[in-house]
Amino acid sequence: MLEIKFFHDVLCPFCFVATRRLLNVAKDYKDQVIVRHKSFMMISSLDDLKEIAPTVEDAREVFKNEFSILKKYIPDYDPDKVISKGKIGYVWSLPPQMACKAAEFQKGDEGHWLYYSKAQEKFFLEGEDITSDDVLIGIAEEVGLDIERFKKDFKSKKAKLAVIEDEEEAHAMGIRGVPAIVVNDKWLIRGVQSEDYYRQVIEDLLKNGEPKKIELKTYWEQ
Template identity: 70%
Template sequence: MQITFFHDVLCPFCYVTNKRLRKIVSEYKDVHVKHKAFMIISSLEDLEAAAPTPEDARELFKSEFSILTRYFPDYDPKKVLDKGKIGHVWSLPPLMACKAAEFQKGDEGHWEYFSRAQDKFFMEGENVNDDQVLISIAEEIGLDVERFKRDFKSKEAKLAVIQDEEEAKAMGIKGVPALLVNEKWLIRGVQSEEYLKQVIDDVLTYGEPKKIELKAYWEQ
C-alpha cells in the first residue's frame, strides 16, 4: 500500500498530519509513504510586499503558528516567534532541501529531513531559509553533507519541487496536507489517528476504503 503525502515545511496542518502519520505507519510493515512538495508560500516577493519588514512577517506568521495550539495545548507560538529568527521565509528553499535529502536516501530520507525541518521551524523558531540551518539538518540526519551542499540549491532539486506541485494541481489538489492512497483515494486536511488507521486497515484488508467513505481524486 502506498500513501503519497503532499506537504510543505511551512504548513502547520502538515506538521500535525506528519506527526500522526509517522506514528501510525510505524505500526505497519506494508505501508510505503511517498513524499511530494507543495508550496503554500510560493513567492518571496509577494510575502515581502505583504509584510515589508521581518517584524511584519513574524506578525503575519503568528496566526499560522497559533494553529498548533488547537492540537498541542502547551504550545506557545509567541515564545517561538519572539526568538526573532523567522522573517521573510518562503516555501521553496526547505522543500528543495527535502529533495536533496531524497536524492540520497529516497522517501525515508525526505521524510526524516522534512520532519526535522518542521521541528526547527515550528518548535525551535529557526529560519529554514537559512543555508546554515538547512545544512545543519543534513548533518543531524547523517546525510553526505558535501553532496547535500551541491544538491539543495540545484536545478534538479528545484525542478523536482515544481514537478510535484504540477502533479498535485493536475489532480485538483489546491492545498495541503493531502494524502493520496494507492494513487486513487484522496484524503484532505488534518484527520485523526483513528481515521487514518481505519483507512489503512481497510485498504490492506479489502483493497479499498470500507468504513470511511473516500472519493477518487478525479471525483472531487
C-alpha cells in the same frame, strides 16, 4: 501493498500535525504501506509574502498567526515564545522543500521524511529561519547525510525541478492545499485527520482493496 503520496510543506502548521500522526501509524505497517513524500509550496515566492507583509515585523506577525494554529493541537504550545526569538522573517517554501529533495536523493522517501520532520521542528519549535543555508546544512548533519553531496544538491536545478514536478502532479489531481494524501493514486484525504482515522483507512483498503467501512472519495470527485 498501499502507496500513500503525502503532499506537504515544511511551513504548513497543519502538515506539522498530520506528519507526526501519519508517522506514528505508518511505522506499524512497514511491510504493507509505502509513503512517498511530495512537495507543495504554500509561499512560492518572497514577492508573494512581501505583498501581504511589507516589513519583517509584518512577516513575523503573519507567521505568528500561522503558528497559533498549533495551539489547537498542542495545548501548551506558545507561538509568542518561538517568534520572539527573532530569527523568522521573510521565509518562503522553496529552499527547505529543495533541501528535503536533496535528502531524498541520498536516502529515498525515508530520508525525505526524516529531514522534513527535523526541519519542521526547527521552524515551529525552535523558531529557526529554515531558508538559511547554515540551518539547512545543520539539519543535514543532524540526520546523518553526506554533507558535501547535500551542499551540491540542495540548491541544484535537479532539486528545484523535483519540487516543481511534485506541484504539477498535485495540481493535476486538483489539490490546492496541504496536507493532502492520495492513496494508490486514487483516494484523496484532505486536512488533518486522527491517527485512528488513518489506521481505519489503511486497514480498510488493505483488506478490501477499496473503501468499504470508511467513506472515501477519489481525487477527481473532490
